[in-house]
Amino acid sequence: MIPVASETAAKVTPAQQAPVEQAHAALRGITRVYHTQGRSLHALGPVDLSLARGEFFSVVGPSGCGKSTLLDILAGLNPPQTGTADFEGKPILGVPDGVGVVFQEDACFPWLNVRDNVAFGLRRAGVEPTEIKRRVDYAIGFMGLKDFAASYPAQLSGGMRQRVCIARTLVLQPRLIMLDEPFGALDQQTRLIMGDELLRLWRETSATILLITHALDEAAMLSDRVGVMSTRPGTFIDIIETGWDRNRDSRVVSTPHFGGITARLWEKLRVEALKMMSTSELRSP
Amino acid sequence: MRRFGGTAVVILACIAIWQSLYLYVGDSALASPLQTVEKLSALLRNGDFWSHVSETGRAFVLALSIAVLGGISLGVVLGLGRMAGDVAEPILVTLYSIPKIVLYPLILLCFGLGMSAKVAFGVMHGLIPIALFSMNAIRQMKPVYRRTSRVLRLTTLQTALTVIVPAILPEIISGVRLGFSLTLLGVLIGEMFASQRGLGFLLTSAINLGQIDTIMAIALLLTVFAIACNALMMMFDRHLTHQSR
């Protein structure tokens, strides 16, 4: 029996933002402008976002709309020009404790094997060796990497390498996990499977998850809420509540409710995507 | 080992060409492979020869250390500052393209004759390629490694030692490999012009006395040494990077 929301919730509803005081992470009035070679690029904003503790939130939008910049700001990698960014009630200055990030590019260190890659962050943080072993063994087992613990990233497929990166983030027991198009380089079928993995991870750790993706079906399938971003400068033009049950998996793709969500998402995104394609500049020389 | 079968054939072919060239040109111009090997073993049994070898060796080790440390430091510093690297690279490349032999008189006038001139020659040949390779290594490093170290909240020192160094090491080794040979070349040339001791000096005397077999024996020794060290470094490189290539 495929877990879906009840029939009364079959209509997709625009979501409310969680009140700031209870939010796990909150952005208010965030903008980001880049200045290069005498031109300024208004990359993002203004953006308001409240993430409730333990929710799964996806951000979809056309290329270049500033999704990655949003993640950078939330992770403390980049300061915003205006507005406030808070995590667990405190302003974000630098990378906060309790935040984990999985990047789009393959970030496995090629000179370390899987086990050493996963243990890397813990070792640098000075965690006890016995505790390191425990957590690393658990993460490797959880991500299905047990047979590959001694292999090097060069010997693994793209999907496996992303699992290693996720495991490396997992062992730090983050309370907020952000993923920037982590499955972008993978084929569709692998992506669906990895999506299930991500849901499993989410349920196990009860962490808050922010997923950046360009794939609507991925966002629709995995999230509690989906934020749709406009073209640059990116702002949220819609936030949709999916109403899925916590025990969902990729099989929801065959339900009508899923179709409704993706339809709603595409209705908004199509306009933005067309806008982006018609105004995109030639890549500069 | 089967891999080297083809290479062994080529080496044998080279020896064959050498021999036929000798038969064609005669004793005044070349020494045969056999004569060369005989002369070399005679030299190797001569204690005096070894003192020349150690003289060259000392100068070489010193020059190489300076070239490696200086080159890597310079390269890393230039590579980290984006603008600095772009500005400096053509200057370094042009400096490198100047036939260094042209600057020899200047070095000799600055350093006089002796060990310091030899070391200066060696450093002059080897430093820039190592710097260029190191600079390139930093610039080619995947930006995601730096971002990962920030997200893992590493200190600057930890980032430098546990992320940046391993990431750029393979490229740096390529640079050191090239710098090794060039520094050796520089030291030998220095000895030819500015010293009374060392293999370079032996070469010059042999040239002046027309002792072809000595010239070729020393050339053979240097060739074998250079190729052996090069092969060792390539093996080290492959061991370090078999995980990443």
Added chain:
Amino acid sequence: MRSEAVLRFGIVALLVAAVEILCWLHIIPVDVMIAPTQMAAELIKILVSGEYSADIISSIANVLISTVLSVMLGFVAGLIIYSAPSLRAALEPLLASYYAVPTFIFYPVFISLFGVGSGAIIAIAVLLAIVSMITATLNGLDRIPRVLRKTGRIYRMSRIKTAVMIELPSAAPYLFTGIKLSVAYSFIGVIASEFILSGSGIGYAIAYAYNNFENRHMYALMLLIILLVTGVNTLLNGIDRRLQSQRHR
């Protein structure tokens, strides 16, 4: 891009000015090095008087001949090696070690073989330069994406047409790197040989001036070589950059 060039020019100018000042203050003694402005003045004098013109022309001619020879022979050799994988496998370790050997130690051998004269000089320079052209050719041919050749076959192009209209342009940037290196090595090979064992050419002229304590002439000629190298490099880099910008962002 422009600001870099300006900054670079500024740094070089600053260094030259510093050396100039050190010379005028006699911190750098006159018998070690003369001031850059004096070098330039002396260079103009000897260029005008033409006393070294024959040497200059001879050197430049030798460099040109070596470059052309090493590029053409290197390219052809590269093609041959590329098309014979077993030969390539056998040669590859040796090619990688080629520049590890201080080849100049064979100069005396070449004198014995070729005698003193342009022949020996060009031979040594070509032997120095040819391997970089071979390596660059192999590299360039390696990097032709397979899909481009397939495209040629879909268009039913003949082998020659594919080679000239698809493969050559695709490999061009890497081949050009080989040409750049060949020029550099030919230059080094020619000048170095002239310095050590010739009777004519800029290299020989510098050695002669050094041995006869004619510092002014020596430095003027050294300046000439620096200017030549810088000029040729800048030109080739400009072409290289244009080729690269086609390919990359």
